[in-house]
Amino acid sequence: MSAPFEHDHLPILIVAGPTASGKSALALDLADAFDGVVINADSMQVYKELRVLSARPDDSETSRAPHRLYGVLSGREACSAGKWREMAMAEIADCHANGKLPIITGGTGMYLNALTQGIAPIPDVPRRIRDTVTDELDALGHAVFFEKLKHDDPETAATLDGTNTQRLIRAAEVFAHTGRGLASWHKEPVITPPENMKFKKLCYMPPRDILYDRCNRRFDLMIEQGAIDEVRDLLTLRLPQTAPVKKAVGVRELSSHLAGEIDLDTAKEKSQRETRRYAKRQLTWFRHQMSDKEIIDAQYSESLAAKMRHDVNQFLLTTPK
Numbered sequence: 001m002s003a004p005f006e007h008d009h010l011p012i013l014i015v016a017g018p019t020a021s022g023k024s025a026l027a028l029d030l031a032d033a034f035d036g037v038v039i040n041a042d043s044m045q046v047y048k049e050l051r052v053l054s055a056r057p058d059d060s061e062t063s064r065a066p067h068r069l070y071g072v073l074s075g076r077e078a079c080s081a082g083k084w085r086e087m088a089m090a091e092i093a094d095c096h097a098n099g100k101l102p103i104i105t106g107g108t109g110m111y112l113n114a115l116t117q118g119i120a121p122i123p124d125v126p127r128r129i130r131d132t133v134t135d136e137l138d139a140l141g142h143a144v145f146f147e148k149l150k151h152d153d154p155e156t157a158a159t160l161d162g163t164n165t166q167r168l169i170r171a172a173e174v175f176a177h178t179g180r181g182l183a184s185w186h187k188e189p190v191i192t193p194p195e196n197m198k199f200k201k202l203c204y205m206p207p208r209d210i211l212y213d214r215c216n217r218r219f220d221l222m223i224e225q226g227a228i229d230e231v232r233d234l235l236t237l238r239l240p241q242t243a244p245v246k247k248a249v250g251v252r253e254l255s256s257h258l259a260g261e262i263d264l265d266t267a268k269e270k271s272q273r274e275t276r277r278y279a280k281r282q283l284t285w286f287r288h289q290m291s292d293k294e295i296i297d298a299q300y301s302e303s304l305a306a307k308m309r310h311d312v313n314q315f316l317l318t319t320p321k
Helices: 023-034 081-097 109-116 127-140 142-152 165-178 208-224 227-236 251-258 264-289 302-317
Strands: 010-016 036-040 101-106 197-204 293-296
Touching (some): 010 023, 010 081, 010 109, 010 302, 023 036, 023 197, 023 302, 036 081, 081 101, 081 109, 109 264, 142 165, 197 302, 208 227, 208 264, 227 251
Parallel strands (some): 010 101, 010 197, 036 101, 197 293
16 A cells, blocks of 8 residues: 555546547556556446446456446436535545545546536435436426426526426426525535645547547447347336436437337447437537646557656656655
């Protein structure tokens, strides 16, 4: 075990980027080089049911360095940015206490912002309330449910279009639990990261043609690795359509294939298209919403890896143990 980091200098490395960019491989290389622990910041990789479709690290990767927050939640649970931040902060504290470099990697921007920029102090909503709200939406339908939200929380409702199921449920559950609307909570001072935490943000964004090709090839590999069986097993859980785990790219398309509605080639084409669209949205988000980042836009190579190791080493020299 390495010596703990000094309390006044707690380094945290962020390796962010769109899906299929290769950020996980970069994070693992840096974990090898700097005695690091890889901590997941992907909203789908937290679910144990999505090993294949979320491209969770395999045994050969997890044997090279410790990995945390992968497959830790049931698909029946919702993982908010606040809940993820709480889990991540605990893992980061454990790393620092044991002299390990925490390496946060993933593509869920709201998770990364919650950690590095701060988050509104919204209390966690108990699962029973979330289930009740979800059942109410199913019973009333979107239009009536939205009208009820407009009555209860007009300020938040004014920011919604009434068709986004997840956002409707989130707004209604917060109001049901706290008696205050989301918009009201977002006016509160945010919970910011401690001042002694020092972040270095690497944003890995390879050229778009390379990224899109990786998206296509990776989904082909997912099929070979058992994605269809994974979706079949997920369907046996009979989760509500509003369950976040069912929003993973490929779940809807392969569910349609298993139901006999489309053939496998069509399911693959649709999934690959959705993966590319998701990657494009992530590219846009990281370019415009992530601050103080170092963009890596070259294809991965040993010379690039050497540069990254040098940059991280310089960062660590400013945060001595």
